[in-house]
Structure formats: structure tokens, C-alpha cells
Amino acid sequence: MGTGVMIHTYRSATMDRRLLLLKWLMVIIPPVTVAVGHSLPNHSLGSAETLLVTVLATVLALVLAYVFAETLFRVLRRLQAEALAREQDILTMNAVMQERERLSRELHDGAAQLVAHLLLRLDTIKELVNADRHREADAELERLRGVADEIYEDLGESITGLRTNVSERGLVCALQDYVDRFEERHQIPVILRTDDAATQLSPLAALQLFRLIQEALTNVRKHAGARQATVTLAAHGPDQLRIVVADDGQGFTPGDRSNGNTRPMGLTSMRERVEALGGAFDVESQLNSGTRVTATILIPRPGRPNRHESLATPPG
Numbered sequence: 501m502g503t504g505v506m507i508h509t510y511r512s513a514t515m516d517r518r519l520l521l522l523k524w525l526m527v528i529i530p531p532v533t534v535a536v537g538h539s540l541p542n543h544s545l546g547s548a549e550t551l552l553v554t555v556l557a558t559v560l561a562l563v564l565a566y567v568f569a570e571t572l573f574r575v576l577r578r579l580q581a582e583a584l585a586r587e588q589d590i591l592t593m594n595a596v597m598q599e600r601e602r603l604s605r606e607l608h609d610g611a612a613q614l615v616a617h618l619l620l621r622l623d624t625i626k627e628l629v630n631a632d633r634h635r636e637a638d639a640e641l642e643r644l645r646g647v648a649d650e651i652y653e654d655l656g657e658s659i660t661g662l663r664t665n666v667s668e669r670g671l672v673c674a675l676q677d678y679v680d681r682f683e684e685r686h687q688i689p690v691i692l693r694t695d696d697a698a699t700q701l702s703p704l705a706a707l708q709l710f711r712l713i714q715e716a717l718t719n720v721r722k723h724a725g726a727r728q729a730t731v732t733l734a735a736h737g738p739d740q741l742r743i744v745v746a747d748d749g750q751g752f753t754p755g756d757r758s759n760g761n762t763r764p765m766g767l768t769s770m771r772e773r774v775e776a777l778g779g780a781f782d783v784e785s786q787l788n789s790g791t792r793v794t795a796t797i798l799i800p801r802p803g804r805p806n807r808h809e810s811l812a813t814p815p816g
């Protein structure tokens with residue numbers, strides 16, 4: 501890393517010197533030519549020769565101006581590329597920070613709450629056993645097993661999510677791996693459909709979309725009671741990608757908080773991820789007919805960061 505910085509500094513200094521030299525040559529050559537032309541005795545050069553010298557000086561000044569402009573533009577292009585790369589680094593760092601924040605919230609609201617609950621139940625069971633109320637203690641134990649299963653599932657999901665390396669494997673391969681593991685663990689068949697558009701995303705967009713699909717499939721596992729799910733990533737028009745996660749489960753009424761989870765984050769974080777990419781997010785659900793989560797984003801190809809162009813409906 502240190503070497504990289506040193507090379508960069510050296511190159512910048514060389515470029516600066518070259519630009520300075522070109523600038524002064526451009527400034528000096530035309531007046532010097534004119535001055536030399538005027539200072540020569542009238543008889544020493546014929547009019548044709550004077551014309552030739554003037555043309556040569558003009559051509560030389562033009563060539564120098566061209567080289568100067570070309571070098572300047574090369575420097576500008578390089579600076580622009582560096583600024584873009586730095587911006588991408590910042591975005592990636594932000595995404596990493598958000599992931600950490602989310603993971604800590606997930607652990608706090610999920611596993612940590614469940615463990616607290618488990619400890620309380622353990623105390624209750626101890627009291628029941630001490631009071632020789634074995635039947636009730638058995639029933640409590642059965643419930644406790646359910647809570648432990650939930651903790652196991654939650655932690656398993658978080659660990660799998662952390663391990664996935666989208667930037668190394670690419671979005672489509674990472675998704676295929678995830679879907680295979682999901683089917684194996686939860687016995688819910690998932691059909692994955694992708695086309696070329698899904699392979700053209702920036703690493704950051706790919707990671708955000710991977711997390712979104714993960715979150716949507718976690719909802720299918722936890723809430724849908726579905727027979728199967730489909731995940732589709734396909735081109736939508738010339739420069740958009742549409743992601744749909746659909747299931748044939750029991751559906752729900754959006755806005756209904758009767759599930760008991762006081763701080764549901766899944767749908768909110770999905771929306772936030774899509775909006776961070778300048779895209780549009782939608783959830784459609786009908787009781788007994790299933791749920792359909794849709795995200796539409798502009799394909800953020802290199803050199804066209806799409807977060808400035810928003811597909812999301814403006815508020816109001």
C-alpha cells in the first residue's frame with residue numbers, strides 16, 4: 501500500500517514538471533520567434549524564408565499546445581478515475597459498516613432476546629421441578645426446545661450470511677450456492693432464474709441485492725409456510741434489472757404487526773438497500789395467495805454510478 505502511494509506521488513510530480521515545461525514552451529516560442537524575426541537584418545532572410553520560419557513556429561506552438569492539452573486531459577481523466585475509485589471505496593466501507601450495524605442489531609433483537617427468554621424459562625422449570633409439578637415442567641421444556649431451535653436457525657442464518665463472498669464468486673454463483681443450502685436446510689424448493697443483466701453489476705450493488713434476496717428468503721422460511729419460492733433476476737428494459745422473490749405461501753396484510761416482533765427490520769432494510777442503489781422497491785401480498793417482493797434498479801455499470809438517477813417514486 502505504501503509503495504502504491506509513493507509511485508503515485510512520483511508520477512504526479514513527473515507529470516507536473518512535464519506540464520510546466522510544456523506551458524512555458526508554449527508561452528515562450530511564439531514571442532521569441534517574432535522577436536528573432538524582427539531583430540534579424542532585413543536582407544538576411546527572404547520573404548519566403550520569413551514565411552517558412554513563421555509557419556514552422558506556428559506549427560511548433562500548435563503541436564506543443566496539443567501535447568499540453570492532451571497531457572492535461574490525461575491527468576484529468578486519471579484524477580477522475582481515482583476520485584471514482586475512492587468514492588466506490590467509501591461506498592463499500594459504508595456498506596460494511598451498515599452490515600456490522602445490522603448484524604449487531606440482529607444479534608441483539610434476535611438471538612440475545614431469545615437467550616434471555618430461555619434463561620427465564622429455565623428458572624420457571626427449576627421452580628416447577630422443585631414443586632414436583634413435573635407435567636408442567638415437561639410442557640415448559642418442550643417450549644424451551646422450540647426457542648432453542650429458533651436460536652439455532654437465527655445464528656445459522658447469520659453465519660451463512662457472513663460467510664458468503666459475493667465479490668469473489670459473483671452474484672449469480674453466490675446466489676446459486678445460497679439457494680442450494682437454503683433448500684437443503686429448510687426443505688423449501690427455490691427456483692433461481694437469472695440472465696446476463698445479473699452479471700453486470702458493481703460489487704457493491706451485487707452485495708446489496710444478495711442481502712436483499714437473503715432477507716426475502718428468510719421471510720419465506722419464517723412466515724410464508726410456502727410450498728416453493730422463485731427468485732428471478734432479469735433485464736427490464738435496456739438498462740434496468742428487476743429482482744423478484746415470490747412465494748406461494750399464506751401471505752400477509754402489510755402494516756399488520758400482530759406477529760409479536762416489536763422491531764421488524766427485514767422489509768425496511770430491503771427497502772433501504774434498494775433505495776441506496778437509487779432503485780424502487782415494492783411488496784405485494786395477498787392472504788392465502790403468497791407474497792412478491794420486487795426491486796428494480798438501474799444497472800450500475802462502471803463509469804455510470806446510478807445512485808444519482810432515482811427510479812424511486814419521489815415522496816408526496
Ligand SMILES: Nc1ncnc2c1ncn2[C@@H]1O[C@H](COP(=O)(O)OP(=O)(O)OP(=O)(O)O)[C@@H](O)[C@H]1O
Nearest residue numbers: 719720723724751752759761764765766767768791
Ligand atoms: N413472505 C412472507 N410471507 C408471509 N408473511 C410475510 C412474508 N414476508 C414478510 N411477512 C410478514 O411481514 C412481517 C414483517 O417482515 P419483516 O421481515 O420486516 O420482519 P420480521 O421477519 O418479522 O422480523 P426481522 O426480519 O426483523 O427478523 C413479518 O413479521 C411477517 O408477518
Ligand SMILES: [Mg+2]
Nearest residue numbers: 718719766767
Ligand atoms: Mg424478516
